[in-house]
Amino acid sequence: MITVDALTKTYGPVRAVDGISFELAEGEALALIGPSGCGKSTTLRMINRLIEPSAGRVLIDGVDTRSIPPAALRLRMGYAIQGIGLFPHRTVAQNIATVPRLLGWPRARIAARIEELLDLFGLPPAVFAHKYPHELSGGQQQRVGVARAMAGKPAVLLMDEPFGALDPITRARLQDEFLAIRRRMGTTVLLVTHDMDEAFRLADRLAVMEKGRIVQLDTPEALLRRPASAFVQSMVGNEDRGLKLLSLAGVAALMRPAEGWAPAGEGTFRKAGGQEALAPLSASASLREAASRLVLTGVDELPVVDETGNLVGTIDMARIIAFGGGRR
Numbered sequence: 001m002i003t004v005d006a007l008t009k010t011y012g013p014v015r016a017v018d019g020i021s022f023e024l025a026e027g028e029a030l031a032l033i034g035p036s037g038c039g040k041s042t043t044l045r046m047i048n049r050l051i052e053p054s055a056g057r058v059l060i061d062g063v064d065t066r067s068i069p070p071a072a073l074r075l076r077m078g079y080a081i082q083g084i085g086l087f088p089h090r091t092v093a094q095n096i097a098t099v100p101r102l103l104g105w106p107r108a109r110i111a112a113r114i115e116e117l118l119d120l121f122g123l124p125p126a127v128f129a130h131k132y133p134h135e136l137s138g139g140q141q142q143r144v145g146v147a148r149a150m151a152g153k154p155a156v157l158l159m160d161e162p163f164g165a166l167d168p169i170t171r172a173r174l175q176d177e178f179l180a181i182r183r184r185m186g187t188t189v190l191l192v193t194h195d196m197d198e199a200f201r202l203a204d205r206l207a208v209m210e211k212g213r214i215v216q217l218d219t220p221e222a223l224l225r226r227p228a229s230a231f232v233q234s235m236v237g238n239e240d241r242g243l244k245l246l247s248l249a250g251v252a253a254l255m256r257p258a259e260g261w262a263p264a265g266e267g268t269f270r271k272a273g274g275q276e277a278l279a280p281l282s283a284s285a286s287l288r289e290a291a292s293r294l295v296l297t298g299v300d301e302l303p304v305v306d307e308t309g310n311l312v313g314t315i316d317m318a319r320i321i322a323f324g325g326g327r328r
């Protein structure tokens with residue numbers, strides 16, 4: 001567990017970070033989010049001592065980081081940052097091996113770790129292990145950057161806008177991949193971003209920062225339902241706050257039994273007494289997707305199928321609205 005206690009950084013009269021406290025549990029992902037200049041990167045860099053705090057402390061599993069030499073500390077903390085290049089004259093495999101080598105892992109363990117990470121990030125080792133950074137696309141380089149940061153099984157992975165400067169499609173794909181990898185590996189993550197959608201997608205909790213302070217620290221659902229101030233509300237979204245809330249929940253948790261529905265050919269289903277054969281929704285869809293399809297189809301109930309196409313339930317607008325009202 002990481003404990004950040006009254007952490008402060010002053011530059012002359014500027015309080016870049018002003019007495020920040022939070023805890024990061026093992027396996028948790030927390031996002032620091034806020035406008036440019038609010039102190040996100042400075043907070044992150046004080047945690048691995050790239051910047052020394054003016055006051056306050058950081059504990060890692062109860063040990064004050066000031067008692068750990070910075071180089072040793074950084075071996076325990078992965079650091080991925082947009083634009084921090086890979087070592088250009090080292091192959092992908094050599095880049096990923098950097099921290100495990102410094103940690104003195106045996107060769108076989110390093111080789112296995114490289115293979116595991118390249119597989120997880122969708123970069124087949126036979127194709128990519130021996131390439132040099134300049135032979136990779138921007139998205140591939142960022143994947144390798146994150147894989148390198150995770151290689152030594154760090155106690156916490158610090159990420160500063162790691163998926164910035166990518167086109168939106170590549171960015172979304174990388175975010176999804178990273179989410180799956182994080183869940184599988186149980187990595188603890190502290191993420192800096194100014195993209196609220198990225199924070200909602202990747203983090204369990206969000207610390208919203210304004211002028212060096214945390215003004216609200218909550219789950220995405222709580223931030224959307226109960227923003228603590230007009231500033232937080234403007235950060236989480238004004239007009240589309242309800243739709244963002246629907247993005248957080250899945251159809252599967254809200255379905256009701258599909259009584260009276262039957263297959264109507266070509267993957268569609270019809271309700272007993274109903275006229276229309278309806279294309280089903282996937283049980284993995286979000287409530288936002290469900291609401292959109294209900295509106296576009298102009299019906300008040302849609303069939304829902306699992307990944308093999310079996311009918312598993314139905315979803316209707318009344319249930320979606322009840323979720324919005326917190327009555328589920």
Ligand SMILES: Nc1ncnc2c1ncn2[C@@H]1O[C@H](COP(=O)(O)OP(=O)(O)OP(=O)(O)O)[C@@H](O)[C@H]1O
Nearest residue numbers: 011014016034035036037038039040041042043194
């Ligand atoms: N070395 C420095 N000397 C003086 N002021 C600094 C220094 N580094 C940061 N600051 C100031 O501290 C504040 C916080 O900067 P920081 O980089 O942490 O913000 P940020 O939230 O990460 O912003 P961005 O999203 O733009 O990266 C800013 O007002 C910045 O100008």
